[in-house]
Amino acid sequence: MTVMEQRGAYRPTPPPAWQPRTDPAPLLPDALPHRVLGTRAADRVDPDLLRRLYAELVKGRRYNAQATALTKQGRLAVYPSSTGQEACEVAAALVLEERDWLFPSYRDTLAAVARGLDPVQALTLLRGDRHTGYDPHEHRVAPLCTPLATQLPHAVGLAHAARLKGDDVVALALVGDGGTSEGDFHEALNFAAVWQAPVVFLVQNNGFAISVPLAKQTAAPSLAHKAVGYGMPGRLVDGNDAAAVHEVLGEAIAHARAGLGPTLVEAVTYRMEAHTNADDDKRYREDAEVEAWRAHDPIALMEHELTERGLLDEDGMRAVREDAEAMAADLRERMNQDPALDPMDLFAHVYARPTPQLREQEAQLRAELDAEARHHDDEDAHADAHSHEPEGNTR
Amino acid sequence: MTTVAVKPATMAQALGRALRDAMTDDPTVHVMGEDVGALGGVFRVTDGLAKEFGEDRVTDTPLAEAGILGTAVGMAMYGLRPVVEMQFDAFAYPAFEQLISHVAKMRNRTRGAMPLPLTVRVPYGGGIGGVEHHSDSSEAYYMATPGLHVVTPATVADAYGLLREAIASDDPVVFLEPKRLYWSKDAWNPDEPRAVEPIGRAVVRRPGRSATLITYGPSVPVCLEAADAARAEGWDLEVVDLRSLVPFDDETVAASVRRTGRAVVVHESGGYGGPGGEIAARVTERCFHHLEAPVLRVAGFDIPYPPPMLERHHLPGVDRILDAVARLQWEAQS
Numbered sequence A: 001m002t003v004m005e006q007r008g009a010y011r012p013t014p015p016p017a018w019q020p021r022t023d024p025a026p027l028l029p030d031a032l033p034h035r036v037l038g039t040r041a042a043d044r045v046d047p048d049l050l051r052r053l054y055a056e057l058v059k060g061r062r063y064n065a066q067a068t069a070l071t072k073q074g075r076l077a078v079y080p081s082s083t084g085q086e087a088c089e090v091a092a093a094l095v096l097e098e099r100d101w102l103f104p105s106y107r108d109t110l111a112a113v114a115r116g117l118d119p120v121q122a123l124t125l126l127r128g129d130r131h132t133g134y135d136p137h138e139h140r141v142a143p144l145c146t147p148l149a150t151q152l153p154h155a156v157g158l159a160h161a162a163r164l165k166g167d168d169v170v171a172l173a174l175v176g177d178g179g180t181s182e183g184d185f186h187e188a189l190n191f192a193a194v195w196q197a198p199v200v201f202l203v204q205n206n207g208f209a210i211s212v213p214l215a216k217q218t219a220a221p222s223l224a225h226k227a228v229g230y231g232m233p234g235r236l237v238d239g240n241d242a243a244a245v246h247e248v249l250g251e252a253i254a255h256a257r258a259g260l261g262p263t264l265v266e267a268v269t270y271r272m273e274a275h276t277n278a279d280d281d282k283r284y285r286e287d288a289e290v291e292a293w294r295a296h297d298p299i300a301l302m303e304h305e306l307t308e309r310g311l312l313d314e315d316g317m318r319a320v321r322e323d324a325e326a327m328a329a330d331l332r333e334r335m336n337q338d339p340a341l342d343p344m345d346l347f348a349h350v351y352a353r354p355t356p357q358l359r360e361q362e363a364q365l366r367a368e369l370d371a372e373a374r375h376h377d378d379e380d381a382h383a384d385a386h387s388h389e390p391e392g393n394t395r
Numbered sequence B: 001m002t003t004v005a006v007k008p009a010t011m012a013q014a015l016g017r018a019l020r021d022a023m024t025d026d027p028t029v030h031v032m033g034e035d036v037g038a039l040g041g042v043f044r045v046t047d048g049l050a051k052e053f054g055e056d057r058v059t060d061t062p063l064a065e066a067g068i069l070g071t072a073v074g075m076a077m078y079g080l081r082p083v084v085e086m087q088f089d090a091f092a093y094p095a096f097e098q099l100i101s102h103v104a105k106m107r108n109r110t111r112g113a114m115p116l117p118l119t120v121r122v123p124y125g126g127g128i129g130g131v132e133h134h135s136d137s138s139e140a141y142y143m144a145t146p147g148l149h150v151v152t153p154a155t156v157a158d159a160y161g162l163l164r165e166a167i168a169s170d171d172p173v174v175f176l177e178p179k180r181l182y183w184s185k186d187a188w189n190p191d192e193p194r195a196v197e198p199i200g201r202a203v204v205r206r207p208g209r210s211a212t213l214i215t216y217g218p219s220v221p222v223c224l225e226a227a228d229a230a231r232a233e234g235w236d237l238e239v240v241d242l243r244s245l246v247p248f249d250d251e252t253v254a255a256s257v258r259r260t261g262r263a264v265v266v267h268e269s270g271g272y273g274g275p276g277g278e279i280a281a282r283v284t285e286r287c288f289h290h291l292e293a294p295v296l297r298v299a300g301f302d303i304p305y306p307p308p309m310l311e312r313h314h315l316p317g318v319d320r321i322l323d324a325v326a327r328l329q330w331e332a333q334s
């Protein structure tokens, strides 16, 4: 049979011994996003897990609200809220074992905090005092990353290295729907599949990349479909259903840990607030669309499930809310203190072995700071001596 | 007793030996890139390594430079010391994002918690008759990125010594290999490999009194040739091989220029925005009162690297260097 006679999809005529490596069918995602809450599947889920997810969801939302408020007070330069997406964030954090690694994107502060990071340290990038306010090794959370998708190959490399060392470690990498168009997304998935690296990719498809809707981002039937071309399974999950995200990620992680390679998970969710506090979402979406998603709120879904099954009552809810308030109050208070900064830190961590050029510049800044300090001392002494004189006469 | 003459090694072989010795000494050293395995790299630098150390440590990656460097970043995060090969200078550009946004910055942004001890080997420069994208001199881009060390050997001994040091360094190093010199040989004894001067030190390759030629990598042998030819004109040229562009050895360079009072910077990459401008400025800042003439630059033209049949007109050669040296003598003649 010639190529022209072949029916269906074009495939070059294979040499005699050629065998297709895999049947793509098992790799394909289901047509509809996987759901657990409100279905029979929920009965199988450990009630404690549901309650933990619920508490983290409520805390997460409160965190988002508090951080957004801090931008209005000028305490944060910018904050990309994950309100509406908390189910993905907390499931990603809770599904990992302690030894596993999380590779967040810039919107994933919440996942990092739910994994145990100090809420203030998790915000330094956005506050502007430090690029990374925490030691990545402490909770195994890679630095929050602003260039889109570039953290994905890191996750693959780390997972690969762990496996080479014989460690039982999985990396979970988070990326947005817009980020899936970047070359690094492709390269990371391809490397992961070729190396069978123990890594799981979670795409939070929240509908938009700033203002650009998914339809302008990809022509694929779903983002999970992209997995098939790399030779890894693609899974589609309801991103507002924390139990479903936890379950699907849990299976993917078990798969990876068993040495069976990577999985691409697409969580279908919605960004309820603007891209960041600096964005005007009225320009690119209708209120009605946002309202429609409100009916599918991740916290409401979980609350409904828990109360229906008698796992949560008014007191329980109040306790969770009070916990969240306490966290927010603590965050507010600590963020309202000015961070102590040492300008000499600018030179502290550029190289293990600083160049002579940097040493010179360091000395220059040191001299400038000393001069500044002397000037202030003089000024203070002067002000003391002439405290009766009106302000402004003192230079 | 018979003495067996040592068979001299090429620069490519010395680089391979450095990789092998580094891998033997340190099990966390991994080599990865396109065709580095069975083929031994298109320049055969990694010849035999895959056989010796296995595919887990000498890995033929998919063909994706950002992916190669990006996964190497993750491996370094987990305590390995990856040595990445970029096949050719201009094919390293897809990996720039990873290099600049992550490799160069990770130590700084994590305040020292997450250093990335990795080496990026980049064959660079022209003179081998390569077609487009096979002859770029990209050192200025790397030099302009804080957080990276940038080194380039000109001798076989330095190829070995500098690469060993680069791999052992806790800072990321862009290791530029002058591909025109891959087949060069000198007195380096492959049976007694040893490290030489450390990264960050320049070396006077030929002492002289009339003027200093400041150069590095593929232009070092050209400058030595120019210095030989200059003798006919009565000029005694000093040749300084920088070896390391970052960090820069101001001391050795300035000491030389103070002795000679005249300097020409020689490199293949374009002059505008090129390394020579930075070097000339540094020399002027330090040696102004010792200078008998302005610091001149002999560089490639400010053009995309030309097609191979024209490259000899582009590359700085002996005549152009001697012309510049002649221009330095204006004060003496007037």
Ligand SMILES: Cc1ncc(C[n+]2csc(CCOP(=O)(O)OP(=O)(O)O)c2C)c(N)n1
Binding pocket: A107, A146, A147, A148, A175, A176, A177, A178, A179, A180, A206, A208, A209, A210, A271, A275
């Ligand atoms: C490489 C790169 N290009 C552009 C940007 C600017 N930018 C920041 S967020 C964003 C949209 C990202 O959308 P998506 O990946 O869907 O993530 P989401 O914001 O929805 O979480 C863009 C374009 C960036 N951060 N990195």
